[in-house]
Amino acid sequence: MADGLGARLETPLFEQLTLIGVGLIGSSLARVASRKGLARRIVAYDNDPDVRAKVERLALADVVSPSPEKAVQGADLVILCAPVGAMGEIAKTIAPHLAPGTIVSDVGSVKEAIIEAVAPALPGHVHFVPAHPVAGTEYSGPAAGFATLFLNRWCILTPTPDIDPEIVARVESFWSAAGANVEIMKATHHDLVLAITSHVPHLIAYNIVGTAADLETVTQSEVIKFSAGGFRDFTRIAASDPTMWRDIFLNNKSAVIEMLGRFTEDLIALQRMIRHEDGDGLFKLFTRTRAIRRNIIEQGQETAAPDFGRGVAKDTDEER
C-alpha cells in the first residue's frame, strides 16, 4: 500500500480499544488502529472538552466518551496516552470499571515511575503491559497525529516478570500491526536508554535556546536571523510540549542526572581541549561521531537527505 502500512487485518486483534488521552500519540494510535482494523471498535476519552470535540469532528473514534469510567467499559485493550504525571490518577479512576482479563497499556516516555504509579492502582484481574513508542514530532494535540507515525520506529515494552508472556505477545502483535518494531526490556534499562537518546537531548536543546535568549551581547533578533548555522536544529525539539517534558524530567530524575553528569564531564574536557588548542583531540572526536549518524541512516531511523531534506519539505509546504 502507498502509505507503507500494508493491508488491513482480516480479523481485528481486539474487540474494543479504549484510548485515554487523544493528543499526538493517542490520535495517531486511533488513526492507525482504524486504518489497519486493529480493533472492532475504538472508544476515546480526553479530559479536555475541546479535544473531545475535535476528535468527534475528525471522526477519529467510533465513540467519544464523556468520562474515563464510561470509556473503559467493554474494552479488552485500554491504552493510556496522557502525560506521564497523569497516569496514576487515571489508573485509579478507571480501575473499578475494568473487566477481568482487560489489557491495560500506556505510551508514556518513562517507564519505572509509571509502573510504580499505575500497577498498584489496578485490580488483580487485569494485565498491565507498559509500552513506549519511540516516535513523535514537536507538535501536539489530535490534529497533529497521523497513521504512519509509528512506521519503522521502535516500540519498547517493559512488562514486569509476573505478566503472562502470551499477554505480552498480544500487545506486541498490536504494535507490529501498527508498523512498529518491538523490543522488550526492563523498565530501569528503558529509562537509562531513553535518558541518553531522548531526555538529555531535549534538556540540552531547551537549555541552549534559553541561554541564547538571555544574552545581552547578542540580540534575540540576531539569534533568529543567523540560526541556520546550527542553532535552529535545536529549536525543533525545544518547541515540544512543556507539560509532557516537565513530567518526563520529574519522573526520570536519577537516569537523567546520571547521563547529564557524563555529558557535562565530557563537555568540560572538550572545553579544555579548545583552551589548550588541542587540534588533534578535537579532530579525533569530530571524526568518530560521524560513524554513528551513518549507522542511524543505514538502519532506517533517519533520512540521508542534506539538512534533513528541509528544502524538499519547504517546497511541499509552499505548494499546499
Added chain:
Amino acid sequence: MADGLGARLETPLFEQLTLIGVGLIGSSLARVASRKGLARRIVAYDNDPDVRAKVERLALADVVSPSPEKAVQGADLVILCAPVGAMGEIAKTIAPHLAPGTIVSDVGSVKEAIIEAVAPALPGHVHFVPAHPVAGTEYSGPAAGFATLFLNRWCILTPTPDIDPEIVARVESFWSAAGANVEIMKATHHDLVLAITSHVPHLIAYNIVGTAADLETVTQSEVIKFSAGGFRDFTRIAASDPTMWRDIFLNNKSAVIEMLGRFTEDLIALQRMIRHEDGDGLFKLFTRTRAIRRNIIEQGQETAAPDFGRGVAKDTDEER
C-alpha cells in the same frame, strides 16, 4: 524562476571570479555565479587534485587552474573558500599575483582570526572584504553544493573601517544577486553571534554523540535504534566536516569559551531544578523556548513541517 533565484543579470558584476577551494561552499558559489551570470568568467583552484578533476567533470568553472598563483591572474574578485586554518597561507601565496584594485573576500566561519591572518599578507593595492554566508549542510566537497544554498540565508560582511564603502557595496551586490540577505557588522561581534548560533551548537552536538558512544550501560546499537527520540537531530550537525570544525574552534576560542561557560552555568541550574523537582521552573523554561522557534519559522529561516519534513524527504529519496 522555478528555483527562486530570479533572472540572470544582464551585465556581470565582475569580469573574473576566482574561487580558491571548491568544496560545498566554493562549488555552490560557482553554481550560483554561473546560473546568475555574476561574473564573465569563473576560475577555480583547489589544492586537492581529485576535487579539481571533479570540478572539471561537473563543469563548474570556465577554467580549472593548476595553481593558486595562476588562478588569481586576471581576477577582479577572489573568494577564498578553504578551511579557516588555510586562509593565511593562501593569502601569502596569491599576494604577489593580485592585480591592483582586486577585491579579495572569503567565506570562513570565523572572522577576527581570518582578518588577522589574511589582511597583513595582502598588498596595499587590493581590498579585503571578509564575508561569511550563514548557510550550509552536513555534507562537503564539490558534489554536495547547489545554486540555491544561499537563497534567503544571511551573509555577514565584516569589513575593517579602512575599506572604501563602495567596495563593500560591490561585495554586497554580489551576495544579494546570489540570493542572500546581507548584514554588516564588526568581526568581533560576528564571532560572538556565531559562537552561540553555530559554534556552541555544533560543539554540544559533537559532545553528546561522543558521550553516547562511550556509555557502558547502554549499547551503541540501542543508541542507534532509539535515536528517533531526539538524539538523531544532533547527529546531523555532528556529522559535519572535522577539519572545518577543528579550525573553527581553534580560531574562535575566546567567544566559544565565553558562550560555553554560560551554557554550562544554565545547564547546571537546570539539573538542580530536576534534582529538587522544581516542576514550575522547568515548565517556565520549556514554555519560553517555543517562541524563538516560532520567530525563526516566521522569518523564513526554518520549515514549519513536523520533524523538519523528514517524511517528505524520505519519500523523495526512495523515488530516486
